[in-house]
């Protein structure tokens with residue numbers, strides 16, 4: 001109190017000019033704080049504002065599209081760092097190709113992000129897969145505790161070939177922020193048959209398959225007559241097509257890559273080798289002929305959940321949710337996880353899924369990460385992060401103009417007490433009317 005009285009006395013002693021100057025300074029301070037604090041609410045608590053401009057520590061818009069987040073625990077409980085990796089896009093249509101590389105940011109609270117630079121740079125040599133002008137999309141990074149390496153996977157399209165290459169790119173680093181060393185690109189699972197197909201189908205295509213092969217269209221979207229059970233056989237010898245992708249590490253540290261395959265018609269879930277650098281030849285086909293892309297897979301209370309989208313290029317469409325008791329399936333489609341007015345949920349509020357982020361120290365708390373693409377000016381694409389709500393054991397999504405991590409602080413009684421345990425979370429789900 002005495003401190004405030006002291007301040008008031010000091011203020012009274014200021015001249016008119018000094019008071020005007022002070023007011024100006026305070027006003028500028030508020031403006032700057034508001035700009036820098038895009039992700040801080042009125043009380044100074046971290047807040048998320050979906051689709052608003054999201055600034056880094058230099059007040060520069062975060063440039064990490066189609067991204068994913070890796071959490072690395074600290075030495076003390078409650079400490080740790082989140083690393084957000086995403087496509088660095090440039091202005092205009094050019095930004096839909098890789099001109100710079102993969103950007104990485106770090107944060108301890110998920111709200112304020114420090115620019116850590118370009119984790120993987122495009123190459124200047126045109127003979128390299130990841131040269132400038134190639135397409136590098138949806139990078140994801142996982143940590144391998146056996147090799148102590150950070151491993152980055154991304155969707156790679158070789159320069160000048162549109163989306164026909166459909167390859168996985170892999171890079172590796174000894175520290176989270178890199179620099180990452182590019183290892184190579186490939187079509188996954190060369191010479192391997194999907195584990196959920198019958199032995200009778202395990203033979204490459206032959207002349208008898210010509211009528212079915214002739215039905216294949218290559219524009220990446222759905223069409224009547226899509227030949228559902230032939231493309232993986234066509235690609236047996238050269239490796240499976242791999243476009244939109246994500247990574248997932250299970251509780252036993254087995255890692256998987258999930259990608260849109262078979263001309264986008266069918267997702268594949270493929271186990272990685274113990275070093276996470278290749279696929280292991282063990283994979284399943286998921287929702288054959290369903291035309292899903294933008295996969296974002298996560299696990300909660302022993303179940304596996306998969307957000308995805310339809311295949312409509314950069315245009316948004318209705319989100320999809322699928323669920324399974326095992327990562328190998330069977331996967332059951334549940335429908336659109338969005339709640340809200342029909343005209344909004346039929347386009348997922350303009351967004352497309354990219355990743356589901358488990359919130360550290362908040363078991364059962366997950367953030368849906370999505371992109372709101374602006375392909376005419378790619379750099380201006382926005383990020384939409386939303387808290388995942390649970391209803392009858394299923395995740396659901398609803399739009400929020402603003403929200404904070406306190407969203408996840410509740411118990412079965414509904415009282416905000418701090419962090420939830422998985423048991424409390426389950427009880428909370430089960431107690432819902």
Ligand code: DGJ
Pocket residue numbers: 066137138244293294312313314352
């Ligand atoms: C939709 C995908 O989800 C994006 O990553 C990108 O590949 C666009 N299609 C390209 O049209």
